[in-house]
Amino acid sequence: METSVPPGIWKGVNQMFADQFGRRFYYLRLSITEICNFRCTYCLPNGYSGPSASAFMRRDELRRVMRVFAEHGTRKIRLTGGEPTIRKDLDAIIADARATPDIERVALTSNGYRLPERAAGWAAAGLDQLNVSIDSLDPAQFQAITGHDRLQEVLRGLDCALEAGLTVKVNAVYMRGVNDHLGSFLHWLRDMPITMRFIEVMETGADPGFYERHHVPLSQVKQQLLLEGWQPVVKRRDAGPAQEFWHPDYAGRIGLIMPYSPDFCTTCNRLRVSAQGKLHLCLFGDHGYDLRPWLQHDEQADELAAVIRSSLGDKKATHGLHERDTGITRDLSMLGG
Ligand code: SAM
Ligand code: SF4
Numbered sequence: 001m002e003t004s005v006p007p008g009i010w011k012g013v014n015q016m017f018a019d020q021f022g023r024r025f026y027y028l029r030l031s032i033t034e035i036c037n038f039r040c041t042y043c044l045p046n047g048y049s050g051p052s053a054s055a056f057m058r059r060d061e062l063r064r065v066m067r068v069f070a071e072h073g074t075r076k077i078r079l080t081g082g083e084p085t086i087r088k089d090l091d092a093i094i095a096d097a098r099a100t101p102d103i104e105r106v107a108l109t110s111n112g113y114r115l116p117e118r119a120a121g122w123a124a125a126g127l128d129q130l131n132v133s134i135d136s137l138d139p140a141q142f143q144a145i146t147g148h149d150r151l152q153e154v155l156r157g158l159d160c161a162l163e164a165g166l167t168v169k170v171n172a173v174y175m176r177g178v179n180d181h182l183g184s185f186l187h188w189l190r191d192m193p194i195t196m197r198f199i200e201v202m203e204t205g206a207d208p209g210f211y212e213r214h215h216v217p218l219s220q221v222k223q224q225l226l227l228e229g230w231q232p233v234v235k236r237r238d239a240g241p242a243q244e245f246w247h248p249d250y251a252g253r254i255g256l257i258m259p260y261s262p263d264f265c266t267t268c269n270r271l272r273v274s275a276q277g278k279l280h281l282c283l284f285g286d287h288g289y290d291l292r293p294w295l296q297h298d299e300q301a302d303e304l305a306a307v308i309r310s311s312l313g314d315k316k317a318t319h320g321l322h323e324r325d326t327g328i329t330r331d332l333s334m335l336g337g
Helices: 009-015 059-071 090-099 115-125 139-146 151-163 182-189 208-214 219-227 298-312
Strands: 027-031 076-080 105-110 129-133 167-174 195-200 243-246 253-257 270-273 278-280
Touching: 027 059, 059 076, 059 090, 059 298, 076 090, 090 105, 090 115, 115 129, 115 151, 129 151, 139 151, 151 167, 182 195, 219 243, 219 253
Parallel strands: 027 076, 027 270, 076 105, 105 129, 129 167, 167 195, 195 253
Antiparallel strands: 243 253, 270 278
């Protein structure tokens, strides 16, 4: 008898989405559009040319996705894209995520476009955390990477997001020969109370040569940080894949996302749903499972859960990036990174 266990605990555990390796999925990355207005060199170097907005899930479909995951143990939802802020109904989608029972944290990943005007509205709609991509603190280099002369706007946006009470993280893809100057970022973090996450370049189907030219193993950066007195932060169960570090002399923290490190997949706690309503078991999986037929009515919730549960049986122990197998991932705008 589990008489000492608080009511509801076993029910929650039994219902959780989990895979054959015992990994549980506290974290959903939900793409709401594939469209993007930037042309980052590592993602969409020729700009976006995929399907138009009508191809992507409607608000009611997104609501059903969020609800079924929350009912099966997910506690954090990240809205991503493409560029999620392109969607006119973004504030309403944030509010829907916030209103989903059992969702504890709502996060958004954005390129920071028009951030100064919009941050407060997202916070009011219920956003907790904002991740903004800033690959360089040099305006010319920022423009060279993204195709947009908007660094100052994005930096002003960070201040607005902090003022609005959001937890702010900044993402930078760490590229050899481009922005691998740790010093300028460290200098900024002395007084900036944000987490700066460096991401290893991941190979995608679109441009394998980019990976060969620019990938740097961030284990090198980790060694440097440890030598300089940075200390590891203990992770939350719904935390993302970054290893985080703090330092008593810095207001900011550093996170390292190292998908090529040996144990990266053992702690996987996240699933992805594409803007077209496909469940992806891995960022680099070989296909998506179409959920859309089960997203049309609230009454389909049990069937939807059953489809997700049976798909989870196919989740592999690890991605195939070490074997240069990038699955069907043409670029990360398809799935939101
Ligand atoms: N447009 C938003 C943005 O850029 O933040 C959200 C979508 S973007 C695909 C999500 C994250 O994926 C960004 O932080 C971006 O830097 C990262 N990303 C895209 N392509 C990548 C690649 N080939 N390797 C590593 N990270 C990548
Ligand atoms: Fe757009 Fe984000 Fe890809 Fe840059 S990384 S092109 S902002 S989707």
